[in-house]
Amino acid sequence: MFQDEARFGRINIPRSCWAPAGTRPIVGSQIIREYTYVYSAVSPIDGVMDSLILPEVNAGVFSLFLEEVAARHSEEFIIMFVDGAGWHTTKGLSLPENISLAFLPPYSPELNPAEHLWECIRENWFPNKTFNSLDAVESTLVEALVSLESDHSRVQSLTGFNWIVNNVLIAT
Numbered sequence: 001m002f003q004d005e006a007r008f009g010r011i012n013i014p015r016s017c018w019a020p021a022g023t024r025p026i027v028g029s030q031i032i033r034e035y036t037y038v039y040s041a042v043s044p045i046d047g048v049m050d051s052l053i054l055p056e057v058n059a060g061v062f063s064l065f066l067e068e069v070a071a072r073h074s075e076e077f078i079i080m081f082v083d084g085a086g087w088h089t090t091k092g093l094s095l096p097e098n099i100s101l102a103f104l105p106p107y108s109p110e111l112n113p114a115e116h117l118w119e120c121i122r123e124n125w126f127p128n129k130t131f132n133s134l135d136a137v138e139s140t141l142v143e144a145l146v147s148l149e150s151d152h153s154r155v156q157s158l159t160g161f162n163w164i165v166n167n168v169l170i171a172t
Contacts, residue, residue, distance in 0.1 A: 001041040001048075001069070002081045002159070004114035005057055008121075008141055009035035010131050028130040036138055038121075038145065039065040041080060044113045044160040047152030051145045053138055059087040063094035070096035083112060113159035117148065120158055 010032035019025035039062070040051040050069045054061045069078065078099045082088045084106050095101065109115050125144040131137045148155055 001043050001050075001078050002112050002114045003039070003041040003065075004083065004112055004117075005037050005039045005062075005085075006118040006121075007035050007037055008126070008137055009033070010134065010137060014128060027128040030130045034134045034137075036134060036141070037061075038118075038141060040114055040117055040145075041065075041069050041078075042114045042117065042155060042159050044156065047154070047156030047159070049117070049145075049149045049152075049155045051149060053141055053145070057085070057087055059090040059092040062087045063092075066094070066096055066099055070098050074098065081112070083109070113161065116158045117155075120148070121145075 010030055014027045014029055037054050037057050038051055039054055040049060042049045050072055052065050052068055054065065066080075069080075076098065079102050080099055081102050081104055083104050087093070088101065088103070104111050121141070121144045125140050129140075131140070
């Protein structure tokens with residue numbers, strides 16, 4: 001599985017949108033610095049995705065996420081690929097018995113298929129929206145994550161990509 005986390009909040013970035021010819025679309029904008037975080041792990045081969053919405057990023061919260069993934073896949077041994085974030089490498093990290101961490105090279109988000117999930121969520125559930133509260137942001141995130149977690153073929157198409165290394169096709 002590949003793991004990543006992303007920040008979602010009440011700051012929005014206006015995006016391009018369609019409008020009838022001759023009219024200018026009206027898009028709300030807000031800059032309110034309230035955030036929540038989504039932790040996700042994805043298996044690009046079969047499209048299985050596990051996510052949690054959590055209030056912050058640190059070793060304790062990451063340990064909580066790992067415990068949840070380990071419980072959901074208690075009959076499996078998981079090699080989880082993570083980036084080099086400080087909370088992934090700290091000594092305070094609690095690692096379940098059925099999970100082992102492997103580290104992606106530094107400064108290489110293009111190697112992490114989980115990165116594609118955030119773009120999909122932002123484009124399909126968050127474009128040009130403003131939120132009255134952080135609870136509203138979290139409700140939209142729940143809707144997005146439930147939709148993705150239940151659609152294995154969509155997650156597989158978002159995160160599964162092929163590499164050609166030394167003229168050999170490596171399919172994920």
